[in-house]
Amino acid sequence: MGLTTNTVADTPTTPPHVVIHPGGGCTSAEDGRVVSDEWSLGVRTWGDDPGRGCTLLVGTYEGRGEASQPLLSALPGVVLLSQAEAATPVLAVLTAEMAVEAPGQRALLDRLLDVLLIATLRTWFAGRREEAPGWFRAQHDPVVGRALSLLHHDVAHPWTVEELAERVGVSRAALGRGFTALLGSPPMAYLTSWRLALAADLLVSSDATVASVARRVGYSTPFSFSTAFKRVHGTSPQQYRRGQASA
Incomplete structure (x- = not known):
């Protein structure tokens, strides 16, 4: 900066x-x-x-x-x-x-x-709320905004749709509908995407081990984390880190 x-x-x-x-x-x-x-x-x-x-x-x-x-x-x-x-x-x-x-x-x-x-x-x-992306409009939704805040506040928590719906006081179906309408994906799919985005930044900005990064974003084992990471980014966490460092 x-x-x-x-x-x-x-x-x-x-x-x-x-x-x-x-x-x-x-x-x-x-x-x-x-x-x-x-x-x-x-x-x-x-x-x-x-x-x-x-x-x-x-x-x-x-x-x-x-x-x-x-x-x-x-x-x-x-x-x-x-x-x-x-x-x-x-x-x-x-x-x-x-x-x-x-x-x-x-x-x-x-x-x-x-x-x-x-x-x-x-x-x-x-000033352009109708054109704003779903994640911005979600902040003003009493249900989805609360759910989004919970996910962001504790990304490593083993969230389930049932627990998230209970925490915000609605049914699983109501939460799923509202969340998908605003964010474009169901709660757990959004959480996975957010976890892996945070993990990618941690791999580049720190020297934390892959196992440590996996735990910080909610994966119980490095293997499950690496599998999910490769599915989204097309490369393993180690290869991603090396590639970003060389770039």
Whole structure:
């Protein structure tokens, strides 16, 4: 994750085009030269002219995990909110904190960026609720939303449809119908998919053993986990980890 501010022209003159890379490095689109140092204007700030009045706040997340795919696949290439729609004080706080250099500042900025992103996407989806993906609409359903929360809160629990239905106070049939209508799959099929997505991210982001990952996502043995993982991802957990590391 990284954050920078970019001060560019607010006049009809077109500013030079730049490419922002993972980690916040910036190069000229015309000749590929690195402009991060050349355009440096201070702490986490760069641009073509310090006197210009338009500032872009640039935040990047590096990597695309399996667990984030339902969100990413539901978004267009660009999400645009007007100032009125994006009325959150977080943006002003983040902008002010960008110029501060102090112990723990990177962690603080990362958390503020997380909050701003969540607030922005929540607002964007809420304004388009009928077009929003099922997992977003499910949060507002008193039965399915509760069931989804239980599954996410304790993914390793040996859930059954019977127990889940009892916990949310409806019949198995009613839970199955509502869950499938909103999420596109029955509760246990959704749980399996979510477990394996979390497992894939754990394999890449940690050095935990396959057996440990299996237990953390609710599989009693590495063998049952490997079988399920290979069925979904087309490769064993070990091969998946090696392939992602080399990529």
